[in-house]
Amino acid sequence: MRSQDYGDILAGKPKRQIPRLPAEPGLVVEDPASGFCGAVVRIEQGNVVLEDRHGRHRVFPMTDAGFLVDGAPVTLVRPAAAPRKPVMSASGSVKVDNVTARVARASRIWVEGIHDAELVERVWGHDLRVEGIVVEPLDGIDELAARVRRFGPGPQRRLGVLVDHLVDGSKETRIVAGVTHPEVLILGHPYVDIWQAVKPAAVGIPAWPVIPRGESWKDGVCARLGWGDPADGWRRVRAGVTGFRDLETPLISSVERLIDFVGHFG
Template sequence: MREYGDIYTGHTHKQRRAVPEVVAERDLVVEDAASGFCGAVIGFDRSYDGEFVKLEDRHGAVRLFALREAAFLIDGSPVTLVRPKAAAPSAPVRSASGSTRVAGLRARVARTNRIWVEGVHDAALVERVWGHDLRVEGVVVEQLEGLDHLAARLTEFEPGPGRRVGVLVDHLVTGSKETGLTTGLGEHVLVTGHPYIDVWQAVRPAAVGIEAWPRVPRGEDWKTGVCRRLGWGTPQDGWRRVYNAVESFRDLEAPLIGAVERLIDFVTEESER
């Protein structure tokens, strides 16, 4: 018995040619199939009866056309125009400290308040991680060049209402010389710090590619001893390794992060305690 397929196979009235969808990007030139109006896409509109595309012809005339299937022609071929998808909102860009980065930042006029750090390496790491935040807030970071100069600098600066000082100290632990030099400084001075011998040690070992910071006996220069034990060359060579390893707050130990954040809060508070 002879078998027959679908009797409508090949029948022109039952076959529908697929009409391609084309994203209606701005300046795309199309022709309205019904009216013959030809123009470039310049926008869209929406009303109670659907979506419309706005076309402008070469004479400047503008007309609206419904976004219907196969309603337009491109190079004589029917197409279905579809509206471009809205771009997903981009995630806020974060600074190295984890704060939201301010686009097109112009540094704020410097406040009278200051943050003081012990040395150049402390200042460089604070700038590397919190530099953006400090410029947003107008906070200047200055070096003491040694904690022994703190008392003289405070006498010169004269802290008071509207003239606060935040001090970041290395090796701030109970019974240390640093603790003795930073007590009883008044309500307009805040001292914070970390327990590490040097600010290098506040950089996470994994960030610089080591398992742990080596122990250096008391009396031996710490940076020199570290570089010798790690094969890093001179302290200058070691510092380059440390500095280049820090890309964000994630490369620092929590005590240093907390200490700097507290100082920034202290010197940027608008109302005095």
């Protein structure tokens, strides 16, 4: 007669597995030895700090099966570290850590003046360095068509141009109409000056003053706001801009599109 295998009848019952719970703040546990019941406040040096309903704190070692949750034993463990939130650049893009500036592309972005260039750098500087894009001020666009011809745009040498006051009937719109090239993208914003593309609240004013045609816009603004001369005014404007949220949407949209266009090739 064949014997039947009944297993090791002398072996004890399998050891019960004790759940391991992360000691997240707010988790309510009980210390069975003292009867102290409280919510997890924090972990310090391998111990857990509990707070009871009276606000009293006590410290307990995080031993195996050292606590009860709903009457059942548990082992408290340190919670996993939360994933680090991405750091955002001033333009709202994800900041790339430990990146060195890329070698400059042959492509360029042109802006009308030095203030335009400084403002673009202040907000999009990180993006420009990652992409290897150089921004150059033109000191006006009166000779734009000739400058574009001398630049010699091509598939690996794209050109983006940011123009102030690009609205129907303006001088700027007429100048831009004379430049047509598949590797050149000209965009703009409706503001008379790049200062006006900064939200008034960012510089602590209710609105930008209306300056009559024929009067220097920057001089007129500074006179009406008591900002001294344009150099003083620009320091105020620049200091008020810490990121893209301080700028008007038309400027943001145009700069983002120009960076994408110029950075796609070259």
